[in-house]
Amino acid sequence: MHTLQQLQNGELAGIKRLDLSCGLREFPAEIFNLADSLEILNLSGNALSTLPDDLPRLHKLRVIFCSDNLFTHVPEVLGKCTQLQMIGFKANQIQHLPAAALPPALRWLILTDNQLRELPDALGNCTHLEKLMLAGNQLSALPDSLAGLQQLALLRISANQFTELPDWLFQLPRLAWLAYAGNPVSRRSHFPSCDTVAWDDLQLGELLGEGASGKIYQAQWRDNQPVAVKLYKGSVTSDGLPSCELAACVTVGAHPQLMPSLGIIADHPEATAGLIMPMIATHYINLAAPPSLESCTRDVYAPDIQFSLTSALLMASRLASAVQHLHECGLTHGDLYAHNVLWDGVDDVLLGDFGAATLSDDVRAQRLEVLAFAHLFAELLERTVDTDKCVLAAAWQLQQQCAQTDMTQRPLFAAIAAQLTELCQLCASHTGHN
Incomplete structure (x- = not known):
């Protein structure tokens, strides 16, 4: 995090990213001294309600974050910033998104946790838009113009x-990640009963990790049993409501490739929602990192990561089985990505993070998730080092079936899992003959 004094003293000349959170009530004019270099401007966590009319002077600006401020509308001046691709105004008091506020190059729009009741028809003109995050508002409809968003891949309307x-x-031909829990359309009348864990029975330890929705801690429970505790940061996450994630975790039941939950925290002194999970062996790592500002909707893999074809097929098969189980439980995951998969370094995988999961039996949503799987499957196949051309060709053929533009032509996960089981057997038989 930078300081206002550094900015005013000229110490930040030439930087491409500025992070400034210091109770600002007005936009510091000194930011314009960075006009020839600044690409990412993060003013989150201040008390701003306006941006200057001459903001386009920052002619290289590609990304702006103004989350946790006091804006009541998205500033129209943003629409004049011709290079601007990403806008983030999470957790403000926004009631209005003007058509004029939409820049022509927009790829990623975050308006989570605001007070929007409607969206402008002009949003459908943002033909480069790939990621639209609107959870935690008061929307009851989407403009029909959004049917023209042929690049839209991720939508959060929980x-x-x-x-x-x-x-x-x-x-929409590229929509693969959809979350819509916490709406009347996704409500189900009965949730399974679940175990609750008294807060006083837990001894919180070190912080293990932190995501957009919460922090995960090591903890001791019951006779020093090691567990992981997820504490949610607020009432609305980037994906939706903590209560919806907890309901999904309770509903999912047991599957060897799904990260299980042990219970829900009761009686937290600050009424914070929380989830208890078993500790996962330390040799498991995230299969990939989340999308970057540049990749937008696609995960970022380590540059040197490689898999044998056998391992890639086994991982894909196990993940397909896990998602099939979710769908049979009346759930869609909503965030089927490699960054939500823990990997043992060989071929075992665990799918977790149900923050975007939706309790719904809608087969259409399940077919959208097939496209998300197609992307993940392709990422595995692209990183294989084997040359079994017969099996690899068959695997790519299945991937292409899952990636079809017409979602009605995509197979469901029962068929996908069955085909992957056959491919795993075929690969093993070929390996045995070598």
């Missing part, structure tokens, strides 16, 4: 007021 989803939504 915790709004939708009673139905438009048919055109499921015709």
Whole structure:
């Protein structure tokens, strides 16, 4: 994090990213001294309610974050910033998104946790838009113009007021990650009963990790049993409501490739929602890192990571089985990504993070998730080092079936899992003959 004094003293000349959170009520004019270099501007965590009319002077600006401020509308001046691709105004008081505020190059729009009741038709003109995050607003409909968003891959509309989803939504050719829990359309009347864990029975230890929705700690429970504890940061996450994630974790039941939960925290002194999970062996690592500002909707893998074809097929098969189980439980994961997969370094995988999961039996949503799997499967196949051309060709053929533009032509996960089982057997038989 930078300081206002550094900025005013000219110590930040030439930087490409500025992070400034110091109770600002006005936009510091000294930021314009960075106009020839600044690409990413992060003013989150201040008390701003306006941006200057001459903001386009920052002619290289590609990304702006103004989360946790006091904006009541998205500033129209943003639409004049021709290089701007990413806008983040999470957790403000925004009631209005003006059409004029939408820049022509927009790829990623974050308006989570605000007070929007409607969206402008002009949003459908943002033909480069790939990622649209609107959880935690008061929306009950999407403009039909959004049917023109042919590049849209990820949509978060959880915790709004939708009673139905438009048919055109499921015709978007690239939509793969959809979260809509916490809406009337996704409600189910009964959730399975679950164990609760008294807060006083836990001894919190070191911080293990932190994501957009919460922090995960090591803890001791019951006769020093080691567990992991996830504590949610607020009432609305980037994906939706903590209560929806907890309901999904309770509903999912047991599967060898799903990270299990042990219970839900009760009686936290600050009423913080929390989840208890078993500790995972330390040799498991995230299969990939989350999307970057540049990749937008695609995960970032270590540059040297490689898999044998056998391992890639086994991982894909196990993940397909896990998602099939979710769908049979009436759940869609909503965030089927490699960064939500723990990997043992060989071929065992665990799928976790149910923050975007939706309790729904809608087969259309399940077919959207097939496209997400197609992307993950392709990422595995692209990093294989084997040359069994027959098996690899068959694997790519299955991947292409899952990636079809017409979602009605995509196979469901029962068929995908069955085909992957056959491919694993075929690969093993070929390996045995070598």
